[in-house]
Amino acid sequence: RQTAASNAMRSLQLQREAISAAEQQAAAQAAAGREFSRAKTTLLGAVRDLGSLSNAILDDVSGRQTADAGDARKLVAIERAYWDLADISPYFEIPPATITAMMERIAATYTQLGRTDEARRVDARLQQFTERVVHNRSANPAWRTAYAAAVVTFGDHRGANSDDAGKAAALEQAGHIYEDVCLATPPEQTRAVNDL
Numbered sequence: 001r002q003t004a005a006s007n008a009m010r011s012l013q014l015q016r017e018a019i020s021a022a023e024q025q026a027a028a029q030a031a032a033g034r035e036f037s038r039a040k041t042t043l044l045g046a047v048r049d050l051g052s053l054s055n056a057i058l059d060d061v062s063g064r065q066t067a068d069a070g071d072a073r074k075l076v077a078i079e080r081a082y083w084d085l086a087d088i089s090p091y092f093e094i095p096p097a098t099i100t101a102m103m104e105r106i107a108a109t110y111t112q113l114g115r116t117d118e119a120r121r122v123d124a125r126l127q128q129f130t131e132r133v134v135h136n137r138s139a140n141p142a143w144r145t146a147y148a149a150a151v152v153t154f155g156d157h158r159g160a161n162s163d164d165a166g167k168a169a170a171l172e173q174a175g176h177i178y179e180d181v182c183l184a185t186p187p188e189q190t191r192a193v194n195d196l
Helices: 002-060 069-092 096-112 116-135 141-160 164-184 187-194
Strands: none
Touching: 002 069, 002 096, 069 096, 069 116, 069 164, 096 116, 096 141, 116 141, 116 187, 141 164
């Protein structure tokens, strides 16, 4: 009887320790979730500020007939910052149009300044990034769907500028994203995506 009682007490102690450990883990996960949420809010605020600054610089640069070395460095710096954002955007769910619209504007600025090679390079890299989105099944399906919509808008702009090949390529890529989201997303998540 003493052994049984001792075993019962030990079992009860182990249960209490397991419950305490689970509660601590849940509290740590909740704290990490809150910290991630705060960091994401801060990041999105910084992205908005970067967008305002970048647009002001692009307005200034595109208002000129030719770009000097300082203007070229500014364009490269903005482009680099937005490629860095593109790399993390699926994980932090940065609004996709933030990336596509700025890349479109950077390419247009390069074209306006007679730097067509740089404009083509930006377009090619954006197409490569879009292909990565097509195959990135770890990204939120809603974010991927929003990215596809941004690519459709990008394609519409190309069509409006008589770039039918660019429009067709953009629509094809958007179609691949939509198709993959539909094929890879469980039905319950698809409903959530369609509700957005």
